[in-house]
Every structure is written in structure tokens, then in C-alpha cells.
Amino acid sequence: MNLVPFRVIVLHPKALLLEWEQEPSDQLLEKLLGFKRLLQNQDEVTRCTMGYKSLMIHLSEKATSLSKVKALLYKRYNTLEITEFQSGVHWKIPVCYEETHAPDLVTLAQALNKSPEEVIQLHTAATYRVCFIGFLPGFLYLSGLNPELFLARKEKPLLKVPKGAVAIGGKQTGIYPNESPGGWHLIGKTPLSFFDPKKIPPCFAQAGDWISFEPINSKAYLKIQEELISGKFKISPHG
Amino acid sequence: MVEIIQQGLYTSIQDLGRFEYQEYGVPLSGALDQQAFRMGNQLLNNPLKAAALECSFKGPKVRFHQETCIVLTGADMQARLNNTPLKNYIPTKVMEGDVLNLGTAFNGCRTYLNIAGGFKTEKVLGSRSQYMGITKEERINKKVLLPIGTSTFDPEKGAHIHSPNFDYKKPTLEVFAGPEFHLLKKDQKDQLLKKILSLSELNNRMAFRLKEKIQHKLPQIWTAPVLPGTLQCTPDGTLIILMRDAQVTGGYPRLLQLTDDALERLAQKKTNDEIRFKLLPSLE
Structure with missing residues (x-):
């Protein structure tokens, strides 16, 4: 019998869900990423998708027996413990926190008993980890928000949150990759595009990468926006 | 080309779906009734991924700008080709200028219009399935012209199946x-x-x-x-x-x-x- 720290749920004849018991952590994320990379090279697997503490494994036509696939998962997981982990790249995201781009900054700061400057300082001081992408195409689930910035979502979601809005909702912070409805507090905006269906892959970031926010003024925001259109500005990983 | 004269209640281009980019948050998409969609392509000897029109509740009215072959699958929308009733699951030759009119669905609610060679609208991230923020349009609008592929299919020689009598009401x-x-x-x-x-x-x-x-x-x-x-x-x-x-x-x-x-x-x-x-x- 192989001992593994996850339960295997056969959700569908072609999809297995692996769920870990432990709470999400950087250590767990590294394991998920490492296991995902390893499984994607198996003939029995077409692709893997991720959650905070789960992996969905989509099986290929070569996976003829579920018990064999399960045995393979246990065997591969136990070889994973000794492999080296990759750590992802670091992206610095320019964010304008000025009032025109941050309609909820003042109310969020008041609710947290802080000044807007303190909120910006705390939000830009942290480095966030991309756990996975979901909700909307290009929406990064980030961990690492300072607990001092936790604030319950708005009671009434906005019907139209603009593309690029940087927001806080509950224990999370994130960037809206496209205009959409949303209930998070909008504290800034980035001119960068987090989802471009004309590019392959369509997002520059991926699970396991690191994100930090750099404050810019509205003049710099406009400049980057123009340079993105002319092709002069290209996002590249930091350091 | 196929011209959309009336777009129907909710009509969109769909195929098998977009499989490769879920790790970037991209939905699967594709025909909701995959079985009906695939059957349409089989009946026309099309590749299985050839895109079709998914018509919901009330279908569109379209004009063909070239000779080709079509088949309808899924829900019965009481289709008429130039005012002659057209049954589902029967591959049919259409001529330049022919008009196909789909009505309201009465058994089921989604009908697939598959066409020989498939619809050749823009392919984004490996699929032609329409989805807001990924394809330019999220569904079909009237007056658009949809490009179609080429095919040597001949309905006289193609596959024949008995019209599957689905009871879509079965709970x-x-x-x-x-x-x-x-x-x-x-x-x-x-x-x-x-x-x-x-x-x-x-x-x-x-x-x-x-x-x-x-x-x-x-x-x-x-x-x-x-x-x-x-x-x-x-x-x-x-x-x-x-x-x-x-x-x-x-x-x-x-x-x-x-x-x-x-x-x-x-x-x-x-x-x-x-x-x-x-x-x-x-x-x-």
C-alpha cells in the first residue's frame, strides 16, 4: 500500500481529482506544481489543472484502467519527493493608486482604520505567489496578502469592474483581467494586460510565479499604456 | 459563404471546444449537445472538429451564397429550405441563393446546422467556439457572412442513419x-x-x-x-x-x-x- 497525502476522487471516467488534506501553503504549492509537471509527461494524462489544494487530471485514451492510473499516481508521487523544484519568475506590476483609478481606496482605508498611504505601502511591500488561474481567463489567484488588509467583499457587487482593476476581497488581492462584474474593493489599476487571446500562451504569468506591485502616478500609467499600444513596452520578468 | 438574415434567439459557432488553455482560466466551451454536433459532422464526412452553428430555442434564417451540403441535428426547429420542410439528420444539397429558415424548437431546444467542410470563422486558442473576451463576437449577429470550408462530400454517397428518435423530455x-x-x-x-x-x-x-x-x-x-x-x-x-x-x-x-x-x-x-x-x- 502506498501512502500519499491526497485522496483520489474518480469524478468522471476521464477525470481524476486529487485533493490534499493539508491547508494551502508555499510548500504544498511546490508539490502541486512539481507533480503537475511530472504527470503532464505521462502518456495517460492529457492535461492537469490546479486549485489551492487540488489537481484535476484529465486522462487520455491511453489510460485504459483506473486502478493502473491510480497505481501510477502513487508511484510517481513517491518519486517526486526527491526531485528539485522550480520556483517561478517574478513579475513587477505597475499600479496607479491615484483616486481616478482607485474608487474604493479611501473607503477601504477607513474601514481598516488606516490612511490610504498605509494601505498602498502594505499592498506594495508584499510579494505574492500565483497559486493558479481561474474564475476568468487570466485571473490570478494570489496568496500573500497582508492580514491587515483583509476586508469582506462589498455587499453589492459592481456590474462593471474595469479591465486592469487591482482589488482586495476578503483575504485575497487580485487583478481583473477583463471588464466583468465584481464585488471586490478597487484600490488601483494597472495598464498591463493579463489576458491576450492572440498570444500563446495567453497570459504572461503562470502558476508558481511571483507578483509584486509597484506604485506609479497617472502620468506613468498613460505612458505605459501608450507604449503598450506602440509595442515599445514589453513586460519581462524581474531579476 | 453563409449569410445570416435573422440571427435567432441565441446562435453561436461551436466545435469540440478549447482544451489546451484551462490552466490560464480559459473555459472549455464547445457544442452543448456534443452528440448531436458530432453526428452532424459524421453525416457530412467532416472532420469531427468542423465548426457548426448552435441554434437555441428559436433558430436563424440563413442564405447560402454557394452550393454546398448541410445537415440539421438535435432539436426539431421545423426547418424549411425555400419553403419546403427539411427533416433533421438528412444530409441535403443546397444551391446558391437557397434560404433556410429555422423556427421554434419543440422537441429539445438546441439544433446544430453542420455544413460540409465546416464553418471557417476565426480560430482562437485552438477553437472556433465563440466566447466573450476570446473570440471577437460572443455570438452570431444578423447580416454577417460566415466563411465555409471545402468538401467533396456527395449526399448520394454519404453515410445514412435512421433519424435517431430522441425523447428529450425523458427526465x-x-x-x-x-x-x-x-x-x-x-x-x-x-x-x-x-x-x-x-x-x-x-x-x-x-x-x-x-x-x-x-x-x-x-x-x-x-x-x-x-x-x-x-x-x-x-x-x-x-x-x-x-x-x-x-x-x-x-x-x-x-x-x-x-x-x-x-x-x-x-x-x-x-x-x-x-x-x-x-x-x-x-x-x-
């Missing part, structure tokens, strides 16, 4: 237990599995909501990958079945997982239609 949908199903109490399981349930008016390509709710105190889960056909339960007990345009991750407890066949049957149901889940033994 039974087969399901597997979802990851949180075992946390339900017996009476909650009974509510889900022994009662006739029904579709609310909130049903679209992303998700179908049921009218019935179940009272529960299930814990929220950490956001995890979901599939089309996953039945989720919100904190207020609303039951939501994810369809092919659904988000790739979800944070609500997952009670059931529909089989592919059940998902395709569900795609042919509309507001107020009855459904009844039948639990299959687990696949272990």
Missing part, C-alpha cells in the same frame, strides 16, 4: 457522486436523488440553475478545478449545474457529476423541464 440524468456528496445527510441525499427537480429560467451556456434548493450546512471548499456537468450547491442551497462555458474553477461544494451523456441530454432541456438524477455506482 432521467445519470450522475456520479461528487467530492462533497458523502457529507450530505440522508434526507438531503433523498431530496437530490428521489425527487423530481426542475430547471429555473436561469439557464445559459455557462450554467443551469434548478428551482429547488436544499437546506445544508456544508463547509465552503478551497477553490478547486471543476468540470462541465459538476453540480454545485451555494451557501443558500441553490443547485447549479455547470455547462461548457463555465469557469474552470469553483469554490462551492460539489455534490454530483453528470455523465457526458446526461450533460448532452440536459443541454436539450429548457425552463420548467423536469429532471431526475440517477446515481451510478462509483467508478473506483
Whole structure:
């Protein structure tokens, strides 16, 4: 019998869900990423998708027996413990926190008993980890928000949150990759595009990468926006 | 080219779907009734991924700008080709200038118009399936001209099948237990599995909501990958079945997982239609 720290749920004849018991952590994320990379090279697997503490494994036509696939998962997981982990790249995201781009900054700061400057300082001081992408195409689930910035979502979601809005909702912070409805507090905006269906892959970031926010003024925001259109500005990983 | 004279109630280009980019949050998409869609392509000797028009509830009126072959599958929309009734599942030659008019669906609610060579609209991230923010248009508008592919198909020599007589009203949908199903109490399981349930008016390509709710105190889960056909339960007990345009991750407890066949049957149901889940033994 192989001992593994996850339960295997056969959700569908072609999809297995692996769920870990432990709470999400950087250590767990590294394991998920490492296991995902390893499984994607198996003939029995077409692709893997991720959650905070789960992996969905989509099986290929070569996976003829579920018990064999399960045995393979246990065997591969136990070889994973000794492999080296990759750590992802670091992206610095320019964010304008000025009032025109941050309609909820003042109310969020008041609710947290802080000044807007303190909120910006705390939000830009942290480095966030991309756990996975979901909700909307290009929406990064980030961990690492300072607990001092936790604030319950708005009671009434906005019907139209603009593309690029940087927001806080509950224990999370994130960037809206496209205009959409949303209930998070909008504290800034980035001119960068987090989802471009004309590019392959369509997002520059991926699970396991690191994100930090750099404050810019509205003049710099406009400049980057123009340079993105002319092709002069290209996002590249930091350091 | 095929000209859209009237677009119908909700018509979109669909194919098998967009498989490669779910890790970037891209929904699967693709024809809701995959079985009907695939059958259309088989009848025309098309590649299985050739794109078709998915017509919902009330179909479009289209004019063909070139000679080609078409077939209709899925729901019966009382189609007329130049005022002559056209039956589903029969590949038919159309001439330049012919007009096809689809009416209101009466058995099922989604009809596929497959065309020899497939529709050749823009392909984005490996698929022509329309989806907001990925393709330029999220559905078909009137007055557009849709390019089509080439094919040597001849309806005289093509595959023939007996028109499959689907009873789309049959309420039974087969399901597997979802990851949180075992946390339900017996009476909650009974509510889900022994009662006739029904579709609310909130049903679209992303998700179908049921009218019935179940009272529960299930814990929220950490956001995890979901599939089309996953039945989720919100904190207020609303039951939501994810369809092919659904988000790739979800944070609500997952009670059931529909089989592919059940998902395709569900795609042919509309507001107020009855459904009844039948639990299959687990696949272990």
C-alpha cells in the first residue's frame, strides 16, 4: 500500500481529482506544481489543472484502467519527493493608486482604520505567489496578502469592474483581467494586460510565479499604456 | 459563404471546444449537445472538429451564397429550405441563393446546422467556439457572412442513419457522486436523488440553475478545478449545474457529476423541464 497525502476522487471516467488534506501553503504549492509537471509527461494524462489544494487530471485514451492510473499516481508521487523544484519568475506590476483609478481606496482605508498611504505601502511591500488561474481567463489567484488588509467583499457587487482593476476581497488581492462584474474593493489599476487571446500562451504569468506591485502616478500609467499600444513596452520578468 | 438574415434567439459557432488553455482560466466551451454536433459532422464526412452553428430555442434564417451540403441535428426547429420542410439528420444539397429558415424548437431546444467542410470563422486558442473576451463576437449577429470550408462530400454517397428518435423530455440524468456528496445527510441525499427537480429560467451556456434548493450546512471548499456537468450547491442551497462555458474553477461544494451523456441530454432541456438524477455506482 502506498501512502500519499491526497485522496483520489474518480469524478468522471476521464477525470481524476486529487485533493490534499493539508491547508494551502508555499510548500504544498511546490508539490502541486512539481507533480503537475511530472504527470503532464505521462502518456495517460492529457492535461492537469490546479486549485489551492487540488489537481484535476484529465486522462487520455491511453489510460485504459483506473486502478493502473491510480497505481501510477502513487508511484510517481513517491518519486517526486526527491526531485528539485522550480520556483517561478517574478513579475513587477505597475499600479496607479491615484483616486481616478482607485474608487474604493479611501473607503477601504477607513474601514481598516488606516490612511490610504498605509494601505498602498502594505499592498506594495508584499510579494505574492500565483497559486493558479481561474474564475476568468487570466485571473490570478494570489496568496500573500497582508492580514491587515483583509476586508469582506462589498455587499453589492459592481456590474462593471474595469479591465486592469487591482482589488482586495476578503483575504485575497487580485487583478481583473477583463471588464466583468465584481464585488471586490478597487484600490488601483494597472495598464498591463493579463489576458491576450492572440498570444500563446495567453497570459504572461503562470502558476508558481511571483507578483509584486509597484506604485506609479497617472502620468506613468498613460505612458505605459501608450507604449503598450506602440509595442515599445514589453513586460519581462524581474531579476 | 453563409449569410445570416435573422440571427435567432441565441446562435453561436461551436466545435469540440478549447482544451489546451484551462490552466490560464480559459473555459472549455464547445457544442452543448456534443452528440448531436458530432453526428452532424459524421453525416457530412467532416472532420469531427468542423465548426457548426448552435441554434437555441428559436433558430436563424440563413442564405447560402454557394452550393454546398448541410445537415440539421438535435432539436426539431421545423426547418424549411425555400419553403419546403427539411427533416433533421438528412444530409441535403443546397444551391446558391437557397434560404433556410429555422423556427421554434419543440422537441429539445438546441439544433446544430453542420455544413460540409465546416464553418471557417476565426480560430482562437485552438477553437472556433465563440466566447466573450476570446473570440471577437460572443455570438452570431444578423447580416454577417460566415466563411465555409471545402468538401467533396456527395449526399448520394454519404453515410445514412435512421433519424435517431430522441425523447428529450425523458427526465432521467445519470450522475456520479461528487467530492462533497458523502457529507450530505440522508434526507438531503433523498431530496437530490428521489425527487423530481426542475430547471429555473436561469439557464445559459455557462450554467443551469434548478428551482429547488436544499437546506445544508456544508463547509465552503478551497477553490478547486471543476468540470462541465459538476453540480454545485451555494451557501443558500441553490443547485447549479455547470455547462461548457463555465469557469474552470469553483469554490462551492460539489455534490454530483453528470455523465457526458446526461450533460448532452440536459443541454436539450429548457425552463420548467423536469429532471431526475440517477446515481451510478462509483467508478473506483
